[in-house]
Amino acid sequence: MKPIEVEHLTVAAGDRMLLSIPHAAFDEGAVYGIVGPSGAGKSTFLRVLNFLEKPQSGSLFFSGHRVDLTSLSHSGGLHLQRQMAFVAQKPVMFQTTVFENVALGLSYRGVPRSEKARLVMEALRLVGLEAAEGRKAASLSGGEAQRIALARALVLQPKLLLLDEPTSNLDPPNVLIIEQIITRIRRESPMTILMVTHHLQQARRLSDRCLFLYQGRIVEQNDTQAFFESPQSEALQDFISGKMIY
Numbered sequence: 001m002k003p004i005e006v007e008h009l010t011v012a013a014g015d016r017m018l019l020s021i022p023h024a025a026f027d028e029g030a031v032y033g034i035v036g037p038s039g040a041g042k043s044t045f046l047r048v049l050n051f052l053e054k055p056q057s058g059s060l061f062f063s064g065h066r067v068d069l070t071s072l073s074h075s076g077g078l079h080l081q082r083q084m085a086f087v088a089q090k091p092v093m094f095q096t097t098v099f100e101n102v103a104l105g106l107s108y109r110g111v112p113r114s115e116k117a118r119l120v121m122e123a124l125r126l127v128g129l130e131a132a133e134g135r136k137a138a139s140l141s142g143g144e145a146q147r148i149a150l151a152r153a154l155v156l157q158p159k160l161l162l163l164d165e166p167t168s169n170l171d172p173p174n175v176l177i178i179e180q181i182i183t184r185i186r187r188e189s190p191m192t193i194l195m196v197t198h199h200l201q202q203a204r205r206l207s208d209r210c211l212f213l214y215q216g217r218i219v220e221q222n223d224t225q226a227f228f229e230s231p232q233s234e235a236l237q238d239f240i241s242g243k244m245i246y
């Protein structure tokens with residue numbers, strides 16, 4: 001069964017087509033690496049899926065509902081959006097404690113205080129920062145802040161986790177921690193992860209399947225091993241071999 005499907009998705013800016021995806025499907029519990037050159041439309045794709053940007057056309061089948069992405073009212077989309085979480089490249093921290101930063105989405109959802117405390121501590125443990133709950137978010141390093149941003153997403157126990165270059169600003173020890181968390185989710189959780197990354201080897205390490213987005217289109221997708229070992233299109237062959245394509 002393919003629980004998440006996108007159909008007839010188009011995004012344009014003026015007369016420029018930014019995304020054109022006739023159909024894409026994502027299995028429950030799998031990790032998908034989305035790679036492609038700068039400007040290919042990777043972030044736009046994640047934003048549209050998270051209802052942060054309206055496309056010109058497109059529908060999404062998610063969590064048993066098919067929704068028209070062009071006509072989502074705020075309340076109609078909210079129900080589905082609450083089953084997703086998005087982690088951006090640069091973590092946004094609110095000027096309060098680590099605990100409150102992680103608890104944010106739970107507070108919006110009206111989760112009772114004791115349950116909130118339990119879930120927040122569990123998420124902090126997952127990212128290895130349980131001792132930081134009382135710290136001011138402003139005192140966190142960049143790597144710690146990104147781990148807190150990930151905890152803020154995980155605490156919601158989303159069905160779909162959207163990661164946009166989650167490690168691009170981090171040093172190797174923090175990259176390793178984030179990768180270990182993704183690996184653990186992949187092994188233990190039914191969460192589906194779509195991860196945009198410009199680190200090809202990271203996509204290779206972490207993903208079950210990979211998609212190659214090029215000039216707004218999914219040019220190729222395959223199981224990760226085949227994707228890297230026997231790319232079919234010339235564009236993906238060039239991209240994997242490190243040639244400059246754009």
Ligand SMILES: Nc1ncnc2c1ncn2[C@@H]1O[C@H](COP(=O)(O)OP(=O)(O)OP(=O)(O)O)[C@@H](O)[C@H]1O
Pocket residue numbers: 013018036037038039040041042043044045198
């Ligand atoms: N609101 C917008 N208006 C006009 N053009 C836009 C808008 N948002 C994105 N674009 C353009 O759409 C294209 C795709 O952008 P997007 O950020 O999705 O690419 P990307 O593959 O994530 O790139 P990168 O790897 O550099 O982050 C780019 O050419 C970008 O300039």
